[in-house]
Amino acid sequence: MTTPFWFVVAALVFYGIAFLGYGRWYDRNVWKPDAKRTTPAHMYMDGVEFFPASRYVLWGYQFKSVAALGPILGPFIALQYGWLPALIWIILGNFFIGWLQDYGAIMVSVRNNGRSFGPISYEFTGASGRSTLLGFILFYLQMISATFVFFIAQFWNTLPGTFAATVGIIITAVIVGQLMYKVRLNVGLTTLIGLLLVVLSIVAGVYLRTPTDPFGAWSAPFWAALVGVFLFVASVLPLPSLIQPMNFISFFPTFIAVILIIIGGLLSPVFGVSLQQPAWKGFWSPATGPLWPMMFLAIACGAISGWHSLVGSSTTSKQLDLETDAHPVGAGAMLSEGLVALASLAAYMVLAPGEITKNTTAWVAGAIRLTEGFLGGKGAEAFLATFFGVSLVLYAITVQSLVTRFWRLISAEVAGQGRFAILGQKHVATFLGILIAWLFAVSGSWNNLWLYFGGSNQLLAGLALMLISIHLARAQSQSGWTFWPAMFMIVTTILGLAFQTYVFFNAVYTGKTLVQPPLGTIPWAAHTLDAIFTLVGVMLIVLGLRMAVMTIRSYLASRAQPMAVAGQTATPAR
Amino acid sequence: MFWRRNKKTEQEAPAEGGETGEKQGLGNVMKDVLYGMASHGNVTAALRTRMYMEHLFMFITLGDMLGIPVLPPYYSLRILPYAVPNIESWKQRVFRERDFTDALY
Numbered sequence: 001m002t003t004p005f006w007f008v009v010a011a012l013v014f015y016g017i018a019f020l021g022y023g024r025w026y027d028r029n030v031w032k033p034d035a036k037r038t039t040p041a042h043m044y045m046d047g048v049e050f051f052p053a054s055r056y057v058l059w060g061y062q063f064k065s066v067a068a069l070g071p072i073l074g075p076f077i078a079l080q081y082g083w084l085p086a087l088i089w090i091i092l093g094n095f096f097i098g099w100l101q102d103y104g105a106i107m108v109s110v111r112n113n114g115r116s117f118g119p120i121s122y123e124f125t126g127a128s129g130r131s132t133l134l135g136f137i138l139f140y141l142q143m144i145s146a147t148f149v150f151f152i153a154q155f156w157n158t159l160p161g162t163f164a165a166t167v168g169i170i171i172t173a174v175i176v177g178q179l180m181y182k183v184r185l186n187v188g189l190t191t192l193i194g195l196l197l198v199v200l201s202i203v204a205g206v207y208l209r210t211p212t213d214p215f216g217a218w219s220a221p222f223w224a225a226l227v228g229v230f231l232f233v234a235s236v237l238p239l240p241s242l243i244q245p246m247n248f249i250s251f252f253p254t255f256i257a258v259i260l261i262i263i264g265g266l267l268s269p270v271f272g273v274s275l276q277q278p279a280w281k282g283f284w285s286p287a288t289g290p291l292w293p294m295m296f297l298a299i300a301c302g303a304i305s306g307w308h309s310l311v312g313s314s315t316t317s318k319q320l321d322l323e324t325d326a327h328p329v330g331a332g333a334m335l336s337e338g339l340v341a342l343a344s345l346a347a348y349m350v351l352a353p354g355e356i357t358k359n360t361t362a363w364v365a366g367a368i369r370l371t372e373g374f375l376g377g378k379g380a381e382a383f384l385a386t387f388f389g390v391s392l393v394l395y396a397i398t399v400q401s402l403v404t405r406f407w408r409l410i411s412a413e414v415a416g417q418g419r420f421a422i423l424g425q426k427h428v429a430t431f432l433g434i435l436i437a438w439l440f441a442v443s444g445s446w447n448n449l450w451l452y453f454g455g456s457n458q459l460l461a462g463l464a465l466m467l468i469s470i471h472l473a474r475a476q477s478q479s480g481w482t483f484w485p486a487m488f489m490i491v492t493t494i495l496g497l498a499f500q501t502y503v504f505f506n507a508v509y510t511g512k513t514l515v516q517p518p519l520g521t522i523p524w525a526a527h528t529l530d531a532i533f534t535l536v537g538v539m540l541i542v543l544g545l546r547m548a549v550m551t552i553r554s555y556l557a558s559r560a561q562p563m564a565v566a567g568q569t570a571t572p573a574r
Numbered sequence: 575m576f577w578r579r580n581k582k583t584e585q586e587a588p589a590e591g592g593e594t595g596e597k598q599g600l601g602n603v604m605k606d607v608l609y610g611m612a613s614h615g616n617v618t619a620a621l622r623t624r625m626y627m628e629h630l631f632m633f634i635t636l637g638d639m640l641g642i643p644v645l646p647p648y649y650s651l652r653i654l655p656y657a658v659p660n661i662e663s664w665k666q667r668v669f670r671e672r673d674f675t676d677a678l679y
Contacts, residue, residue, distance in 0.1 A: 044670075046663040048625045053614070056603050060610025118673035134674060181620075187613075239623060244616045251612045314675050315618065409677040 002275055003268040004346035004370070011091055011342045015335040018095045023331050026100070030478045031107050033323035040114030041319050050114060052321035055328050062333035064251060065311045066102075067258075068399040069151065070301025070457070071341035072363060072392065075348055077298035077450060079356065080285035083277050083349050085295055090345065093296075093303030094338040097485040101461050103330035104468035104482055105309035109317035110326060116314045117467065124470045125550040132550070133463070134414065136543040139536065140306075140460060141407050143453040145433065146440030148400040149231075150449065152393055153223035153441060156210070158361050159389035161382075163223075164208035166393050168201025169249065170230070170242075177245035194249045202253070205386040219518060221442040227397070228434040234401040235408055235430045243401045250394040257367065257391035261343040264370030268350070271373030276352040287447055289503070293496035297454035302341020304489065306460025308334060346370065364388045407433040443529045444516025448500060452537065455497040459544045462489030466551035473558035483555065490548045494541060501537030504530055625667065632657065632664050640668065 027033065041052040078086035105117070112120055122130040156163040176194040179185040211218045234242045264273070288294045301307070312330055320326055347366030348356065356362050367388040368381060375384060411429035415421060422428055440449060465486035472479035507514045513526035520526050635653045637644040639661070
């Protein structure tokens with residue numbers, strides 16, 4: 001029990017039971033998918049948005065779309081309570097809540113003619129429900145942006161070589177985009193050229209090391225500004241010019257990195273890599289507060305994540321060939337993401353307490369520890385450091401490019417007409433979105449911002465579970481399996497957000513700012529940011545509570561007065 | 575087609591869910607998963623980009639079908655035979671309820 005091997009095996013067993021045992025039982029008794037029922041992919045087939053795709057394609061797509069920085073960095077914060085609570089939450093959270101949400105989101109959309117969560121929330125909770133959801137998602141996007149901009153800047157700042165490698169991969173992406181869409185070169189050959197250039201970029205990163213200067217010219221604000229420039233360009237250019245080929249080419253190093261860490265965990269007894277972190281450190285962490293509810297906010301995507309429901313209901317559900325594919329696609333992808341979180345936890349577990357630094361680059365050190373035994377030993381350390389470091393950057397930068405673009409599109413929707421139409425303009429909306437994220441990021445209070453991000457993400461998951469429960473209640477099906485997890489998530493996240501808001505309010509009240517240098521050394525800037533963060537917390541709580549109340553009312557009304565729902569076989573309500 | 579469908583269609587599939595679709599070879603499964611992870615999102619995004627450009631073209635040429643006359647009917651009628659195969663799916667896409675959650679990917 002002294003190596004990560006047993007924990008990887010235990011998770012595989014638990015997730016196997018979740019998928020084959022509980023999953024199939026739930027599938028058969030609650031959703032009752034029917035392979036003969038026409039799915040939206042067939043009903044509205046247009047070859048663009050609606051078309052049937054293989055379950056394996058969709059599993060791969062869903063997994064790639066949901067796996068990002070969340071399952072990698074969440075366990076780092078949760079480690080402040082010891083690795084055991086984090087391990088239990090990753091396994092049991094996913095077992096009882098996580099996959100139910102991903103799978104349910106796809107099925108709700110399939111049973112509602114392939115509609116996304118916006119129109120579904122409109123039907124279930126009315127126009128104000130949709131507006132509240134829109135407002136909540138706007139704040140949620142800013143929290144993602146602030147944390148991800150901070151992390152990319154920090155990775156570039158503290159992992160010398162990752163910046164040069166990232167620039168090399170960005171250039172590679174532009175070349176790959178031109179070869180694919182302009183030259184129309186064979187995809188296989190283009191991929192081969194792209195992979196070769198990616199390897200060259202990583203090798204170049206080993207030699208072209210950028211300076212690390214925490215509070216000088218090469219500080220986090222400088223790096224965060226560079227991140228902003230990239231995001232601005234990526235967001236305003238057409239998708240095939242940069243974002244698409246960047247996502248395509250980044251897939252290879254990022255997923256090879258995770259697979260290598262899982263292999264490293266399984267081979268840990270062979271290479272004598274042992275657990276160094278304590279299993280339990282205590283219920284209270286000075287940095288983040290009480291284990292409940294804060295740890296449940298810290299580990300987001302590995303156990304449950306609201307982002308997944310947006311992906312599942314906006315794209316995957318429109319391409320499901322058979323209803324029976326929803327379980328392997330939705331549940332399969334979520335449980336696989338649990339393994340990514342577990343691999344990351346293993347990477348932190350093998351580091352000595354002294355090696356866990358304040359910044360999150362400890363993941364790279366842990367990944368090297370797990371893999372160097374079978375990847376060239378100490379001699380390969382420099383290459384592995386750049387490889388794992390740039391993989392972290394790519395995980396963040398690819399998702400953040402999409403988030404920035406999504407922000408721009410939502411801004412156009414919110415402010416596209418009327419007096420403030422200029423705020424919806426393409427360049428203005430992108431610039432403002434990045435400026436706010438940059439300002440939040442350079443505050444340096446990443447620990448607290450991550451908890452805001454985790455809280456809003458988990459609260460979104462709770463709301464998604466409520467929408468699923470409403471649908472099931474309307475159809476007189478068993479809704480308790482999703483309703484009670486929804487209640488748990490809503491209560492936990494609201495309390496967590498309230499605690500975090502109190503932390504910022506306390507900073508304003510006592511004058512002990514949470515903002516780090518360089519902005520932390522300017523009193524008025526630090527206090528203003530503390531106050532803004534307090535307001536952000538209040539807004540997240542108000543919007544989340546409002547949405548929660550509306551969905552609970554709708555749920556109770558649906559239980560009291562069920563209605564005929566297309567495609568849902570009626571069974572006695574729980 | 576660029577995407578692979580499950581070989582067993584709705585008519586052939588069993589009524590109880592869970593084991594639908596014929597067993598694919600491991601190679602094909604791996605190929606599908608790799609395609610899904612690496613390229614499916616890109617392919618759908620490229621299709622959407624083309625879709626928006628087609629929408630623009632259809633609006634300009636056959637906008638009067640949706641009550642937005644742009645070209646004089648003479649030119650619309652000249653183009654009509656070439657546009658007929660796309661009209662149904664165009665109308666369906668244009669009239670479909672959309673909101674911000676559709677713009678995610």
